[in-house]
Amino acid sequence: MSRREAARLFGIDRRTVDKMLKFSIPPGYRRSKPVKGPKLDAFVGIIDAILEADKMVPKKQKHTSKLVFERLRDEYGFKGGITIVSDYICATKQRQREMFVPLLHPPGHAQADFGEALAVIGGVERKVHFLVMEMPHSDACFLKAYPAETTESFCDAHVSAFEFFGGVPISILYDNTKIAVASILGDGKRKRTRVFSELVSHYLFTDRFGRPAKGNDKGKVEGMVGYTRRNFMVPKPVFASFDDLNAYLESQCRKRMEDMLRGHKGTIGERFAADAEQLQPLPAVPYDACDKQSTRVSSLSLVRYRGNDYSVPTQYGHQQVIVRGYVHEVVIACGSEVIAQHPRSWEKEDYIFDPLHYLALIEQKTNALDQAAPLVGWELPQNFLVLRRLLEARMGKGGKREFVQVLRLLETFQMIDVEAGVESALERGTIGFDAVKHLVLCRIERRPPRLDMTVYPYLPKAHVAATSAGDYMTLLAGGRS
Known part of the structure; x- marks a missing residue:
């Protein structure tokens, strides 16, 4: 039948019949141009300027479609409705969305980035910062957590990651962290920080950097940061120390080596073999990560x-x-x-504070002994307090100085040896610095003490008389009776 007859029979427009003959599947409605009408034409430039300016501000401070409409209405006298404004903004943003090229990752190269998570360390909930290093070819990863994202944690994580992988990657891709990048020069080259230059020179890897504010340039490690947070730190990890937490995280990384990811035939560990072949050997001495x-x-x-x-x-x-x-x-x-x-x-x-750092000065300024902030909270054995009380009772202010001199023995000797010397001095009643020092040395050198008793006139003296034969006879006579 003709097109006109088909249109009349089915009750549809002849143009619809033409489309049905041209397309095997209905093409649907397709808009060839962004939505804008006579009412919006004069305001398109203003909307585009607002959207362009929004690229320079944080995401949470960008204009919404409603706010753009209100500004057009209140500031520029726009008479149209919000719908055509919203449709135009939606179409414009869709056209501006970035497209990406699929990348191939050769073995031996790595990417690194910091992430954040909550954990309970030593009974206290806190934010932890963890650096993830990933080998994109095999998807092998390593992460280590720290109290803060600092230069020393950045370097320490690299040292640990290289030991975990058994070698140094050919290159590592970073974002433009201030820990590594001092400044971006006019030609796009990066000026390294002093510490990062030392790290690169020590391990001899090539450093690469993504474009500023373009996290997708290192999308593999960005995704790995999220993966490790969701899989290794949910629920919130609870550990006594960061060392315990990092031991757990390392065990999870080793366990993950047995996983087989979608689209790959071998496990992560099997594919890591190709990465391992390309890694550079570790230097004889690790970098001093500080x-x-x-x-x-x-x-x-x-x-x-x-x-x-x-x-x-x-x-x-x-x-x-x-x-x-x-x-x-x-x-x-x-x-x-x-x-x-x-x-x-x-x-x-x-x-x-280390209390020992201030004892030499306190020996000169003994009046500060009871108010010295470095000594607050310093828990000494009870024998030390007894010794001090006896010294001050016998010598007054001089006794306080001698007590500080006893404390200064801790600058040279172990606490257990000085404590034993104090206890031995108290048992003998030889209350003084010289006696304590002598007893400590005798303990260490494993020899019997020989104290000069003339130094301690307050001790009772024993007098031994010469023995005579008559005394023995007296004893024998008493024994017979």
Whole structure:
């Protein structure tokens, strides 16, 4: 039948019949141009300018379609409805969405990035920062968690990752973290930070960087950060320390080597063999993963590092020192000599004292003994307190100085040896610094003590008379009776 007859028979338009003859499947409605009408034409430039400006602001502060409509209405006198504005914005954003090229990842190359998660460490819930290093060819991964995203944690994670993989990747792709990138030069090249330059020079890998604010340039590790957070840290991990948490995370990475991913024939571990063949050998000595800073000791014998104050011996006051900040400790050196070591504090504005650092000064300023902040919380054995009370009772202010001298023995000897010396002095009644020191040395050298009793005139003296034969006869006579 003709088109007109078919249209009349089925009750449809002849143009619909033409489409039915042209297409085997109904093509549906297709819009050839963005939605805009006479009412919107004059305002398209304004909308485009607003959307362009939104690219420079955080996602949560971008204009919504409703807000764009209200601005057009209130500021520019737009008379149309919100629908055509919303449709135009939707179509514009869809045209601007970025497209991506599928990538092939040769073996031996890696990507690295930091992530965040909540965990309970030592009974306290806190945010942990973990660095993930992934080998995109095999999907093998390694991650390690830290209290903060710092230079020393960045370097320490690299050292641990290289040991885990058994070698150094040919190249590692990063975002433009300030830990690694000091500045981006005009030609797009990156100027490395001092510590990152040391790390690269030590392990001799090639560093590569993605475009600023373009996380998709290292999409494999971005996805791995999310995967490890969802699979290794849900529910929230609960551990006594970061060492325990990291041991668990490493075990999960090794366990994952047995998984077989969609689209691959072998397990991750089997495919990692190709990566392992391309890895560079580890250097003989691992990189010293720390942050180095030069600073000066204050008049309170304190060194400030990352907002916290750490003590050093008072004889180094006002001198220039080098601070090496590790993940778990802070080491302070003056020249080539290490003068102080402290556990690392991740609190804010904290004071970390070693009481032994201040004893030489307190010996000169004994009035500060009971108010010295470095000694607060220093738990000494009970025998020390008894010794102090007896020294002050016998010698007054001089006894306080002798007690500090006894404490200074801890600068050289172990607490267990000094405590034994104090206990032995109390048992003998030889209350004094010289006696305690002598008894400590005798204990260490395993020899009997020989105290000069003339130093202790307050002790009762025993007088032994010469023996005579008559005395023996007296005893014998008494025994017969």
